[in-house]
Amino acid sequence: MTNAKLMQGNEACTLGALAAGLDFFAGYPITPSTEIAELCAEELPKIGGRFIQMEDEIGSIAAIIGASLTGRKVMTATSGPGFSLMQENLGYAGIAEVPIVIVNVQRVGPSTGQPTSPSQGDVMQSRWGTHGDHPVVVLAPGNVKECYELTFKAFNIAEQYRVPVIVLMDEVIGHMREKVILPDIATLRIVNRKEPETPAGYLPYEADDDGGVPLMARFGQGYRFHVTGLFHDDTGFPSNKSDITNRFTRRLLRKVEKAEPAIREYFTESTDDCDILVVAFGSSAMSSLSAVRKARASGIKAGLFRPKTIWPFPEDSFKELAAKAKRVIVPEMNLGQLVLEIERLVGCKAPVERLSKVNGELFKPEEILSRIMGGAK
Amino acid sequence: MRTEFRLSGSGGQGLLLAGIVLAEAAILEDKNAVQTQSYGPEARGGASKAEVIISEEDIDYPKATDPDFLLALTAESYKTFGALMGKGIIIVDSSVALNPEIKARTISAPILKAAAEDIGKRVVANIVALGVLAGISGIVAEKTLELAVKNRVPKGTEELNLSALHKGFELAAAVGARQAD
Amino acid sequence: MSDILKYFRQNRLPHIWCPGCGHGTATGALVRAIAKLKLDKNKVVVVSGIGCSSRAPGYLDFDTLHTTHGRALAFATGIKLSRPDLKVIVLTGDGDCTAIGGNHFIHAARRNIDITTIILNNNIYGMTSGQYSPMTPKGMLGTTAPYGNVERCFDLAKLAIAAGATYVGRATTYHATLLEDLIGKALINKGFSVVEAVDQCPTYMGRKNKLGTAVDMLNWLKDRAVNVKAAAVMAPEKLEGKFLVGELYNQPEPEFTAEYMAMAEQVRRKYDNFQGGVRECGQNSD
Structure with a gap:
């Protein structure tokens, strides 16, 4: 059972x-x-x-x-x-x-x-x-x-x-x-936000400039803090100071940049020796996987890279794989979005081919397979 | 081996449920199964389609590409999806007139009639159809399907649905015998 | 006085409002009402949207949330449903509440969620320098109504009552003690409570419409305000061009978060606790 x-x-x-x-x-x-x-x-x-x-x-x-x-x-x-x-x-x-x-x-x-x-x-x-x-x-x-x-x-x-x-x-x-x-x-490991221990001296947005994450108090627990969508300093109150705006914006984005190696996740199949690298996510990746397997069955060295974290994109891992590829194919159900990131990362090292489908239907594996086989573009 | 089923008819005939039960029965037999559907206005009474892929191996692509079995309970679904059939078998309700232009091997079975007259409830036509589909395809054992039906149908309707299922298997046996003749 | 000051973040003062602005008077009325009720500072959350009015929470020593334009009530709904034990107060302006936030306003009223909403209605968009709002009387001038406002305005109290608010009052900053009383009653009502504080914006509303100084504007508010009790015995033609002040509606009804908690309690009694990953969706036919 x-x-x-x-x-x-x-x-x-x-x-x-x-x-x-x-x-x-x-x-x-x-x-x-x-x-x-x-x-x-x-x-x-x-x-x-x-x-x-x-x-x-x-x-x-x-x-x-x-x-x-x-x-x-x-x-x-x-x-x-x-x-x-x-x-x-x-x-x-x-x-x-x-x-x-x-x-x-x-x-x-x-x-x-x-x-x-x-x-x-x-x-x-x-x-x-x-x-x-x-x-x-x-x-x-x-x-x-x-x-x-x-x-x-x-x-x-x-x-x-x-x-x-x-x-x-x-x-x-x-x-x-x-x-x-x-x-x-x-x-399963559950992560909870880090909370301050006492209201005394609590600064709701105090954090290391290098992507630090401030401690987060809860409303209704005696902290009596202020939250706003305006740029604010460590105290949480609005600030117009240019250096604060600059540091704050950079810290916000740095948080994610710094987290990337830890949160990065992707799936690969047959990428060790692949000449043709297919990059797809979500349901397009199901069609792509089927296509890659069919290609392999007929002796074509195709592989699949499927990012699970798409923003931030797992750049380093992808670049390593892409370095060996002779062609990169990006099937997606839009007229070219993720492919822009792939083009940026591959640069001139290999041709990056868009494969778009926007008729409201999932790719058929054959459509991707025929592109892998070098079919009509 | 990958086996593809397409269950078609009109919205409200309960084909999605039939597809789900089929997939769950396959899982009970330790196979892999994926079920998808065409979804939307169809659910309010238009042409409706559910697909089930069953395989011992990993299923990568979730949709039917060249169905092994097409169930068609209405003339419209027979016409639409029958024309797309290649290697597979069409199982069509006997109320639907056959079209000589649809070349795939076709079996007619009185599914809707059996539900309405033998069981006395039109609403169980989906489960009768499931029995026919399972009987003809042999994809899962009757016992497994009984369990899957009991797990899914509303409480209090188990007996009704089980008799519908058995009726479906009977119809499958009957048409099978006819085919053999 | 010290009773009142303790509810302010005194290090955040002075405020940014213009000289003569009525928002300070209205905020003062709120704080005096809170002081009178001796509310626990740690159990009050004040939420605002965007605009002049919405800067008020920054000066108040509670948990305070300055949200996006028009959305204060939606944020506040999340807070109140999560923590029904907290006293949730929304401070909003006429543009914030009745234009961009109008939908949240009527739905918060419909639910009768226990939130006290105080609308600082200066009849104009002050923060963006004087555009007409849904509360600008017909014919008056704004920077986007240079030939006079051709739109009708809301009667916000009637709107609130029709949408389901269970306590509704209106006063002006001229009637500061009435305003305080109404806010006090609104805070006590367990349900969606609305107090419209009609106040003056000498900088934009006043200047654009040649209404004079802040004092002139207070008199202008006073002259148009009629107490609801007095209005009851006045001929309709005498009420032309006037608005009612006082307690306009007070009819308690079941409150949303209490109803939700009661429903949840019943559900819990019926089911065992969820253990994770063990149940399935109910299945429709197609």
Whole structure:
């Protein structure tokens, strides 16, 4: 008898969040993410947690930021249109350093687009969606089990570094059901934000300039501190001083840069000796994996690099692999987003080929295989 | 070996549930399974599709590329997906008129009629269909499927659904016998 | 006085508001009401949005949250639902609350969530230097209404009542003691409470509309304000161009976070605690 279960991506994502300690969810219904809200509505009241369906996605992210400031582990889930609405407050969570997790189950855009079809059109938005330089971490599950694992990890990263973390899924990953064996919950390491010990002398934004993470007090515990979306000094109160603005901005981004080696995660197959390196994430990587295996079966030296952390991109690991490749192919369900990062990293060392699909359907393995075989571009 | 199933009909016929039960039965037999669906307005009554991939090996690509079995419960789904069939077998409800242009090997079975008349509940047509599909494909044992059905269907409807499942296996045996003739 | 001062972050003063601005008076009324109720400083959270009004929390010695434009109530909803034991107060302006934040306002009222919302209504966008707001009376001037505002304005109290607020009051900065009383009652009400503090912006509203000094503006507010009790016996034509002050609505109803907690308690009694990774989604047919 096995513990294997047939589980949906959105369900696995929710269970991963609960395992990490999720106890506050605010959201607004939107396809193809709604199952996450539904499951949270059902589970959270049972464990002393809270669920609220807000009046829109702006309110949803605002509510979770508020709840996080009281010490809760918080999440919202949405898709493109809602993710667009959340951008301003995503920046707020960045500058105020409030840990939050946002799940974006991508669908075809722009605008209402195609609600029930998969896309990977939010790669750049997830990194640069809000205005100004801001810190963010983006994780991309490539199967149902990873929806669990990476959502769990998203909470740990959010808590440890006080940054917004986005779990970037898509309609296929969110809705497909797969055989999954979940890890034993007792073996998982849960990270909690570091809190100050006493209100005496507490400076809410005091941190080492080199990517330090300030201690985070909770509202309602006697600290009586101030939180604002304005640039602020160590005390948390607004400051217009140029040197403070400069140091603060650099520290915010440095936090993520410094964390990169520790949070980096990727999957490879057949990359040891590959001439043709396929780089794909999320559901495109499933098609890519199938294509790479088929290519190998017919003697072509193809390999797959699948980043699970896509922002920050696992640069060093990727560069090592890419150095040996004669061709790099980047299949993605958009007209070229992740490929820009790959082009930057590969430089002139090898041709980087875009393979775009924007008809609302997942790549067929044959489409990628034919590109690997040097077929029509 | 990778076996691909496509279950099609109209929204509301419960084919997604049938697909899920099939996948869960496969898991109970220690196989790998992935289930996907076409999702959206179809769920409100249009053409609907669920797919199940079952394999002893790792399943990389989750969608059906060249289904081994197509179940079609409506004329529209037969026409749409039947035309795409290559090597596989079509199992179509007997109420649907066959189209000579669809060349794939086709088996007609009175699924909807059996649900409505023999079982007395149209809503269990999905489980009758599941029995037919499993019976003809031989992908999972009847006993395993019984367990999977019991795990998934609403409480209180287990007996009803099990008789629907058995009816499906009977139909599969009957058409199998006819084929043999 | 020391009773009141202890609720201020005195090292953050003086404030940034213009000479003659009414926001200090309204903030003072809030603090006096809090002092009268002897609220525990450690159990009060003050939340604001963006605008002149929203700088107030920075001067108050509580946990304070200065959020994004229009969203104070949504942030506050998260805080209150997470910690129903905390007293949550929202300080917001007329633009912040009724324009960009209008949707959150009506939904917070609909839920009857226990948040005391004080709208510092100076009838104009002050922080951005004098544009008309949804509370600018028709015909008045703003930098974006150079020929006179052609839009109608909200009656915010009626809006709040219609949306489901269970305590609603209005006063002006001329009626500072009434304002304090109303805020005190609003703080006591367990539910969504709204106090509209109509106040003066001599710098933009006043100058643009030639309303004179801060004192002239206070008189202008006084002349247009009619107490709700007096209004009850006045002929409708006498009320033309006036607005009502006083307690406009006070009807307790079940409060959202209490209802949520009661529901959760029932659910908990029914189910064992979640152990992680052991349950499945309910399954729809298609």
